[in-house]
Amino acid sequence: MAVAHELSRTEARRVAVRAQLLTADRPTDLLELVEHLTILQLDQTNAVAPSADLVAWSRLGSAFRPADLEDALAEGRLVELDGRARPAGDIALFRAEMAAWPGVGEPKEWEHHVAQWVRDNDECRRDILEALRADGPLPARALPDTCVRPWRSSGWNDHKNVQRLLAMMVQRGEVAAAGREGRDRLWDLADRIYPDDPVVPLEEAARQRAARRLRSLGIARARAAVTPGEPNDVGEAGEPAVVEGLPGKWRVDPAYLDTAPFAGRTALLSPLDRLVFDRKRMTEIFAFDYQLEMYKPVEKRRWGYWAMPILHGDRLVGKLDASADRPEGAFVVHAVHEDEPFDAATTAAVRAEIEELARWLDLDLVMPPGTSGG
Structure with a gap:
């Protein structure tokens, strides 16, 4: 059995920051960035900018343009799967799982339920495939709903038969996201979108995906919620590790150990x-208190609708509550929440990054008098 690496909290944080390419040594190429990170989540919330654009900007700096990501997706160098942009070459690591849908071994109750629902609506599934074959890419609203058994849920997805069926057809490897038309996602046959690479067997694919995930995270639990x-x-x-003051074992990518001094x-x-x-x-590694509060009532928010965590060195030190008011051409900072009072150097560094974000957004920075961090 391998001897576990013994890491301090500081060392664990620095492994995580290095792995996420958030040190002073910035990456310079979008495709290489996504290849390393493995995913960019394509969430459309646009309080400041879409999440994928913010993730890319925070690594690449203001040389990054959202059109670069759009072009990479349109040209097939990146592929959307499950709402995430991924390197096209990674799709081969999911094809065996798609072929085994809804799961391997004895079906769980929910797997049996969704598989039966798809079987009951097989005619609709075939109608969707035929429409895409003839006229794709198409938005969901342009696809036929000939389902004979409606989808029933707790309420959120009731009557969204085509959307639910499309989600399952993505999991089955039959259809794939093919870009957007405004806010509408377009769909097409998966064979027109995914590269024709050899399928990696299920167990080997799971091993490779876990290894790539650890390379992007640096340190993680073997099992997590x-x-x-x-x-x-x-x-x-990776290799086993223990972190000072934290219970249990971790897994660490040894490539991030014994490296050059942290910058x-x-x-x-x-x-x-x-x-x-x-x-x-x-919470464990960074001792950072944070929740995304966009789904909370305004009166219950502590930090703001889309509060952005602030990284300074190897510490998460606060949250930026800001929003892009595009009709007014303004990037409005509502508050800079300091977990502990910033020293002068931290205040200056955070202010410089806020100013850079406003420039990248091509908006005028508005920080009302008395705004924390101003």
């Missing part, structure tokens, strides 16, 4: 950034 979308755990990837910087992060997306890991 299940969250929607990309997993937070890494199985047996940090200041960064404003999307609330969906992978550095903070696993809130339990964030």
Whole structure:
């Protein structure tokens, strides 16, 4: 059995920051960035800018243009799967899982339920495939709803038969996202979107995906709570580690150990950034108190609708509550929440990054008198 690496909290934080390419040594190429991070979450919330654009900007700097991401998706160099932009070459790591839909082994109750629902609506599934074959890419609203058994849920997705069926057809590897038309996602046959690469067998694909995930995270739990979308755990990837003051074992990518001296910087992060997306890991390693509050009533928010975590060196030190008022041409800072009072150097670094974000957005910076961090 391998001897576990012993890491201090500081060392664990620095591994995580290095792995997420948030040190002073910035990446310069969008495709190489996504290849390393493995995903950019394509959430359309635009309080400041879409999350994928913020993640790319926080690494690449203001040389990044959102059109670069749009072009990479349109040209097939990146591919959207499950609402995330991924390197086209990674799709081969999902094809065996798609072929095994709804799951491997004895079906769970929910897997049996959705599989039966798809079987009951097989004629509609075939109608959708035929419409896409003839006229795709198409938005969901242009696809036929010939379902004989409506989708029933707790209420959120009731009567959204085509949308639910499309989601399952993506999981089956039959259809794929093919860009957007305004806010509408377009759909097409998966064979027209995905590269024709050899399918990686299921177990080997799971191993490679876990290894790539750990490379992008640096340090993670072998097992973690299940969250929607990309997993937070890494199985047996990497090597075992223990972190001072934290219970249990971790897995660490040894490539980030015994490296050059740490050179940090200041960064404003999307609330969906992978550095903070696993809130339990964030709390354990960074001791950072944070929640995305966009779904909370205004009176219950502590930090703001789309408060952006602030990274300074190897610490998460506060939250930026700001919004882009595009009709007025303004980037409005409502507050800079300091977890502990900033010293002069931190205040200056955070202010410089806020100014850079406003320039990148091509908006005038508005910081009302008395705004914290102003």
